Every structure is written in structure tokens, then in C-alpha cells.
Amino acid sequence: MSKSMSTTRSRLARAGFATGAVAAVLLGTTTPAFAAGAVTIDDATGVTGLVETITASSSTQFGTSGTIAANFSTASVCPTASTANATNIAATNVVRVTSSSVTMSTPATLVPAVYKVCVYSGGTLVNNPTTTPIYTVSAATPALNLTTGPAGGGNQITATSANPFLTVAGTTPGVVFSVPTCPAVSVTADATHVSASAVTVSNDKTTATITVPSGVVAPNTYNVCIYKATTVGSDLIGNSSNDYVAGAPEVTLSAVTGPNGGGNTLTTTAAAFADLGATVPAVNFSTTACSTTYENTGPAAALAAPATRASNTVSFVVPAGVLAPDQYNVCIYAGNTDGTSPLVAQSSAKYSIPLAAVTTSPDVGASATNKTITITSSSPILSGVTAPGVTFSVTACLPTYTVDGTHFAADGTPKRITDNIASMIVPTTVVVAGGVPTAYNVCLYNGTAPDSTLVSNAGTYTVAGAVTLANSPLTVATSGPAQGGTLVTVSGTGFPTGAGAITASLGGSELKNIKRLNGTTFTGVTTAHAPGVVGLSVTTAAGTLTKANVFTYSYGITVLPNTAPSDTTVDLYITGAGFSELTFADTAGGDLSDNDEAHVYLVDGAYSAADNSVPGTKNNPPVAECEDAFALSDTALLCSLNLEEKLNAAGAAQPNTPVSNGTYTVAVVNTGLPASEAAANNPVQTVSASILTSGSTFTVAQY
Template sequence: MRKSSTTSRLLAAGLTAGTVGAALLAAPTAAQAVAITSAAPSFGTTGTTVTLTAPSNFFTGTTVGVILTTLASCPATYTTTAASPAVSFAGTNPVRVSGTSATFQVPTTATLNAGAARAYNICAYAGTASTSALLNDATPTLTYTLLPTGTTNPATGPSGGGNTVTITAPAAAPLEAYNIARWVPREDGCPATWGAADAAMDATLVPNSGSTSVATATVPVGVGGQLGSATNYGICVYSHTSAVVAGTAPDSLVPTYTVTLPTVTLNTAIGGPGSTTAALTMSSTTDFLTGVSAPAALYGPSTGRCPTTYPTSTTGYVTASVLKSANNRAAVTLPAGVTTSAIPYNVCVYTSTSTNPLSRIIAHATYTATTPPDVTGISPGAGSSRGGETVTITGTNLSTVSGNITATLGGLPMTNITAINSNTFTAVTPAHAGENDVALVVKTEVGSDTLAGQFDFLNAIDVTPNTASNKQNNVWVNVRGTGFESYTWPTAAYTGPSDNEARVWLLDGSRACTSASPVICPQNNYLAASGTAWTAGSGPRAECLTPAIIGGNELFCKLNLAGGHLVQTSGAAQTGTDVVVPVGTYSLAVVSDGGVDALFGGTASVSVVSSGSTFTVADF
């Protein structure tokens, strides 16, 4: 019959009684000022990463070396040589983390004791050179026990347990009359002794009839996944002839049992802080809410795992409600307790808030709460209705990732968005019908902000050709702009100031603005009106006739420069020698309403004088 106390097991593992006593009973004294404080985990398999903790300034150099040995005393300098039957192995990948901490991996070459557990003393050195000095006392105080490994079938299962697995123990660690399997995170190794029962992580192993190696168990509810990816557990087996009690050491370890949570997606992984009305939408291609009628959620720090069962105390977490709308979709409230933080929150969803029976985790996502964008301005504040102009948008809390920013101007999307820093980005304006005081809307991964009345789309046009001889008639001109399809176009020549159809006119754009036309003049230095007539010198000089509209943003029309000069106050045709349009620089403008009443009242839309609309009449 095998002994079941931890001391007996370590003796059987190959250490001397004096070493075991030191490992289990001795506390550091003044003479042991350089003892390592802890090694975690202290039971496990090869490949396990072990963290050593020591007093202040213990690991003073930049390097560290670790030896695992069955020698009763640590060699004075670094060496893996040991006289038979003792064995020593070099800890792989030793890393100095700080003056009080270092890590190493248990080497894959480390061996068991004839298939059974073997305890190794841990010796730390200043490096891995043969002259590297021992850092801890010659008589070591800490051990790492290499456990024999068993198997489980199946080796994978659903998050939250409830399924049955078959565990096969190794021959050197047969099952006893009483056996408990405890699931632990794979990287944590086995607890050095079994303590109090843990309903979330423990399961009773029921041996097959007459077998000391094969048993079945129901996977406990706390064996849960994390963040939609495979989560690996180890299964530690504790056996006893009469009862598994506190102090029982592990006999064997099933290295890997894997569970997976369904992958879920939040409608946004980064957003503003919580409030009484805020909520997130969680969805999945998997029916993760099947059979769940009252799910619940916790927001917690992402520096740790989600609890695999709903905790009895939610201190340190923000509780949230979950409204299930379908088996694969739910709304998760975003409470006011979710405040802005550089560290994301874990969003942990459970079957309910019950702790008896335990509620299992069914979904896990992360959410970062940060300050939404605050847009303060756009420069320049006006531009061509044809779009394609680069503007600069300023504010605070803007994303530094261009792909995370979208913006609209007057309801239309801006393009070529380029983040400069968290306070600035540039973008290219869209084509938009002429309109003043349109809104700017900026959206980032955090939220959105709207500024009303921020930009004027000016009815700019481009003209080709932009020069012709006044000895010619039927000069066809191509005009590009926006919104031409919305105008009422004439079928005949202009008849006078009461004609309210759209027109394309050659205007004297150099005329100074006058107070007689307060609406038009601030934008256009022409078409000033007084009563029912054009103010002298401000009316049209010629009309571009028979406009043909193409696609709404382009038209063709013809200028009669040799015989189409107009009377500027009335728009009527000149007579005699005045029919020729004088040599000079003009502006070609598209006017939505040619009536004096419309222009004076400010209801017409006149294209802005720009370099693109300049037209030169020459005498060549």
C-alpha cells in the first residue's frame, strides 16, 4: 500500500529525508538570508515554466542559471554533473525578470524515478558559465516534482463541462480506492497538495470495475474557455486508500485537456464609457445562448481571466444585464461603472447569476472604454461643389489609425482620410450640390461627433475651352459642375429680367460688390440688381445658348461672341456695332434662376467666380 502523505511521496521520489524535511518544514532564518522564497508551480511536467521568487536584490546580475538536481546539496558553481545515482539537469531558457524574480522551463530531458514522480532540488546561479556562483544556500529549500503523465479520452470538450471523460493513469501511479481529479490551467501546474474541495474544478474519478488505471469522470462546471480560443487545462489526479484529504500530494497529471468558448463579436470593441442607457450587442455564428433564459455579465480587468463560474463575490467587477434576443445574439448593458481606461475590460457572460448551483461561463469578449472624439473645426471652411479638395479636420481624441476614422460632409462620405495625430486628420471633400452650412460628422472606433454649419459647398465650375475669339460665333463650351439636372433649362434665348429659367452667362466678374445686393454680392461680384433691372455694369454680357445636360454634372452650350453681346441692364440683345462681345476677361456662371426677382431675393444659386470659370475673349 502506497504512503499518501506529501513527505512520504517526496521520499519515494528520491530525495533524502534531510532534504525533504528542509523542503517542507524549514523556514528561512537569518543564516539563510539568500534562500529562494518560492517556486511556482512546484508539481508538473517537463516544459512547464517555473517562476522563482526571492528576497530583494537576490538576482543582481543580468543573467541567471538554474539546475534541477537530486543531490542533497547544490554545487558551489554551475554544473550539471552529478555522481550516480543522482542526476542533474539544466533549466532551459532561464530569464532574470527582476532583482526578486526569475523564470526557467523544466527541461524535456528531465527524467522520472522509474516511471514514478521524482522531486528535484532547485539551485539558482549567477549565470550558466562553469564559474557562475551559487546564489541560494547550499542546502536548497525548494523542490520541483516531475509527475508521471496519464491520458484522457476525449482530450477536448465544451466550455462549462458536463461531459464524461475517461482518464487512464500511468502504470507507476495506479488509482487507489478514492480518487479526485482537479482541472487546473495548464500553465499553473498541480497544487502541491489537495486542499478543500472545489465544486467548480474537482470531479470524482470512478474506476472501471477491477481496474487500477482506467476511470471515468464528469468534467466540472468551472472548466471554461477564454476569449473564444482554445484553453488548455491539466488534470491533476490525487489518490488515497481511505479518503482524499487535505495534504494529499498529486500522483499524476494529464497534461492537456482543451475546451473552447464560442467566438462572439461585439458591435464595437472600443467605445465610450458606460451610462444608464448604453449597451453593446454581442453576436455569434454559434448558438451560445441555447437553453439559457437569464444570462448575466460581468465587466472585469483584462489583466486576468474571466472567472469560469459566476463568482460568489463580484467585488472588483461591474455587473451588467443581458437581454437575449436570439440563441446567437444578445444586448449587454454598458453600466456607468465601466469608466475610461487604457486597459480593456473582459466582458464575461454566464448562464445566470446563480452560485448554487454554479453558473458557467458561455461567452467572453473584450471592450475598451475611452473618451469619444470631440471635433472642433474644419479648414478651409468652404470649397468647390465638385469636391476633390483636401481639408484639415481638428479636434481631440481622434484616432491615430486612418482606417478607424470615417467622416461625412453634408451627409456624403469623405475619402483619403489620413490620421496625422490624435488631434488632426486630413480628408478629401465629396462632390455635393451647392449648399451652405452643411454638417461635419466624424466617427472613430470610440464614437462619433457632429458639428453643424461647418462647411459651404460653393457652386464652382470648370470651363473648357476658357478662351475664344470675338470674331467667332457657335463657340462650344464644356462646363463641369454639380446639380445641373435639378434646374429648369430654357428652350429659347433669354427674354429679360422676369425670365426665371436657368441660364449660363458670361459675366463681368471684376465688378466690385455693392450694398444693393446683400445676398449675392458676398459670394459673387456680379448680378447686382436694383428693382427689376440689373445695376449698370453688373448684368450678363452674353448667354451660352442651347445647353445640353449630360449626367447632371456636365453640360455643353455655345457662345456667339461675334454677335451675341447683351445689354447689361436688361439682358436684351445689343444692336449695331455693339453686337460683338468686347475683348476682356470674364467669368462663365451657371445661374439656377435668371430672374432679377429671384437673384435679388437670394433664392437663386449662382456658380462662384473661380480660376476654373474664367473665360477670356480675345481678338485673334
């Protein structure tokens, strides 16, 4: 059809007939306009600053020729002509795709409003005015980089959108911090609509940098509203996607520690306090975050304090309810009206009560067993206290003296020994939990009244299952050599399981290789100890038990070398125990006389200092002296055994009389005196000699 019409028009033109508008003029008639009809769009919503492509569709109303245009209009109906102005904003990139389809780009300058999309062809409106498509623009939702800041402002934040929403505002958008929802147009500034005067716009129109105004105060939460201009009545173009919260400014306290139960005065200074005018401030101490309004009822009453102000300094007395071991935020309010006066500042650091450290002695014991213990401190924690209170608890010490199902009072009456020491009796309610050793906090108070407060940090007392020792606890081996190595067996009840659960010692020298055989028996190996009778100590989580005089350490030595030819002098290395307690005789110059100092002898058999029938002689005297004895340690000594000069019965060396070949014993003795002379000595001495063992045997023979 188009082709035949074109052919007809060509023939008419060649024949001298006019066509189109010219023909109309010649014929005295007008060209009929396109019939207005329904137009639809494929996207009916947008955002300030968003440039997007939308498509308008109709039923062949857009024609195939003539200029195609489109406006976004806030007028009541689409204007008949496509004139762009403040209420009719021209679309860009308008393209006739077909006679029934037109694409266009939405203008970047659209503000939040409801727009009619008006399409023109050849300057003539093709929309049906009563069925005009609607395009609704909403404010952009820029994101704030910071959502909190100090009350009183002064800090900078940014509001950024993915779209250049600030294009419509140029370089001077208006910004309002609004407690209620952002108004659609800006309103006169007041306490809940606070205008920001310092705003800059990024080159790409996506970001506003805003200095938070001084009227932004705690504890308010604000919407950040961005307007087309700074004048009242300007259109909203941006509503922050996240809120901005004004926090109370942090202030520094004159002290962050103080006495238990308060009574001390604190001060703090901030410029914001000068703005309080005639308002009398007040303070809350809080173990949680500061409340947005002052509290002076219920539990908070004990933590509330009146305050005074001098210019920009606030002073207050710490209330009696401020108790250890809690830590407190200090919250300052513009007034003392409960539930109403707003928060204006809070401490930058928490306030706490430093309590002195203590030690508990003993710090372990048997479950469900009364035991007297002490608490000691280097500080005078009991100064002014006459009758302390004590509780035991697995959980933390309570701020005030409390006795209940988990906080057990000490038995009897705890006693103040000095300003630094208190004694108490562990109650039988202190028991193991779950069958394993259990640690209890020992809590010391300045009395037993319900309002008595802690005077120190907690001590620790651990209980475990009870352990006992048999009356004769060593059932295998009750004696052994001083250098150790004897296997002993210990009997009792309640011996615990687990590596390291049992430690034990004889005379303070530990038993090694302890092995629990069952709940009533364990074994261990002795370590070196000076000769003598000693007691047993057994330690478990339940404490330490002792039994006196249960084991005898005897001199037992080992000699290297253990052989040498007669008529020689040989150096001996002797191991044993207790050597450091002995003072060896000075045998330099050949002085081998018996005296009250220690000696090392070569003896034919077992040494005996008992008096022989001849007064002043020994029943079995030495045959040679190991001279120049020197203790290297408690367990080792060196000496030179002289086999060239045999000693006579009186202990005198016989020149040119070597020791005869044979098997002898090396003996270490604590005194060279015969027994009778040792007993008569002042102080009295008891002769003690190393015992005869295989290690002490020495053979004189040719190699």
C-alpha cells in the same frame, strides 16, 4: 660515508671476506630488516575509476636498493608481505624517488572503501602498522544525460563520468533506481530499489547506457546507483550526480474543449491504466501543474471528478468547476484518497472552454457617462438565458459573475434581445484612468448569481474624456463649393490632443488637415461632396457627435480651357463634385431642347431658371450648350462647347449666329427646365446650378 663503506666492502671482497647476506650466513647471523616507521601520503582521497599519482614519504625507510612495491589494503593491518589479492590491490608505476620518497599510481579497480597504503622494500613492509596512511575512495558521481522520463520506463539514459569508473565492473555492472540514498552495497530489489536489467558499458569504461526499468513510477525521484556487479551485496561504484524524476505519462483526451461548467464525458486510453487492477481512478482538473497526489478538499473539490476504468480506458465527467476562460491540465490518479493516491497520467494537451467572439456597438464612449450599448455574436450565446449579467472591468473577465471594486455591474437590467444580442447600460463607474483613453472588458454572463458563468469572450468598450459640440459648431464658413477646399472652424469642448485624436466629416466627406487650436476649437478643410445641406460629425475616443444641417455644399466648378475664339467648338474639362449623381441630356444630332435632364451651359452672368415674363422662358437663359456632356467621375466631366450657334431665349440654336466675344460663366445645372415647369414636374424638381466662381469664368475672344 657511503663511499668509504663501498671501499671497505671492495677490500674485504678482494681479501676473501664475504659481505651482506652471504656474510650473515657465514657468520651465522640474519640481516636486520628496515626499521618500520611512519609513512605519509600527499593525497588521502580518491574516486572509483580515478588513476592518480600520489607520493608516500618517510624518514629514509625506503632504502636505496631492492624492489619497491605498494598495496592498497582493506585488511585490518598491512600484511607483512606484498602479496596482491582481493583485499590487497597492487599499485602501479611504483618508483623510489629517494630513500624517503616513493611515487605510485592508484589502481583503477579500487571500489569505494577505506584503504591502508602499504609500502614494501625488498619484499619487506616498511610501514609502521599502527600509523599506516589511509586512502579513502568514494563512489564516482556520473552525470545523467536525462533527468526526467516517463513513468513505467522503457526509455534509455546514460551515466557518464570523467574517469573510467566502470573498469572494476567489467561488462556487467548492476544499476538500481533508488528512492532513498544509494546503499553502499546493493540490496534486494523492491518498490523503492528498482533494478535495471539492460545495461551496456562503453569501451572506455566511462559511460553506462541504461534502459529505465518499468518499476520506475511517478511521482518518485530516484538516485541512479551503479554497482560493481548485479548480485546483491555488490559494492557501489557510482552514484549519479543528478536525480532522475519519473513523470506521469502523457495521454490523449477524447476532446480538449467542452462547454462552460462541464457536464460532458471524456475518455483517455493508456497501457498504464490496465495495471491499476481493482483501484478506482480519479481525476483532477488543474490550472497549474498536476499535483503528485489526488486532491479533493478546499478549492480543488470543485475540480475533482470520479472516474471509471474498463481495461486500459478511463472515463470521467468534467466537473462543474471547470470554467472559462481558464485552461486546465487533466491529472489522473490511482485512487480517490485525498492527499495519498498517486498521479499515474496527465493530459498531453490542456483542456479549455472555447467561447464565442462578440462585437460591442458602439465600442467607444465618454468617461463616467451612461450609454446604451449592445453585444452581438454570430453564435447563439444567450440560448436559454433570460436575464443576463454584465460587468465592466479593465482586468480580464472573471470565470463567474462578480461585482467588486474593479468589476462594475451594468446599470439597470441588461436585456436579452435575441439569442445573439444583448443590450446594457454602461455604468458611470467606467472612467478614464490616468487621463488617457481606457479600454474595458465587457463580460457577459448567464445570470447575476455568484455562480453564473461566462457565455462569451469579452467585448471591448473604450472611454475617454467627454466631448461636446456647440449648438452652432461652425463658426467660420458655413458653405463652400462642392469640390471642397473650404477652411472651416469647429467649436465645442473637450477636444483631445494628439495626432489623429480628432476626425470629422461634413455629410460623410472627411475634413482634411485637422488642427486642434485648443480644447474648444479645431479647424479642417472640406473635401469634395455633392451639392446640398449636410451635417457635421466629430469622432474622438469618446465616440461620435453629430449636428445636422450646418454646412451647404454649392456647385462650384473649374473650367479648362477657360477661353476660345467665337465661331469654334472647344472641348472643356470641368472639375467639381456630385457629377455622378446627374444624368446629362443627350445632345447628339443637335437636339438642344430644354428637358428635365442635366446640362452644361454657357451663360452671360449667373444662370437663372426663374420664369421670365414670357411663360416657359428663363430669366437669364444660356447663350450656348456644352454638348455631349459625360461624367468621368463624381468630380470630373467632359463636354464640347459649341460657340458656333448661339441659343435664343427659348433655348433653340440659331444657325450661323456665333456667340459674341465677351466674358461668360460656365454653369452645370441639374435640369434644363424653367423653374415653373420643374416645380410642376413629377416628381417635383428644384433647379440647382453651379455657383458663379472665378474658376467658372469663360472668355470668348480671338487669341
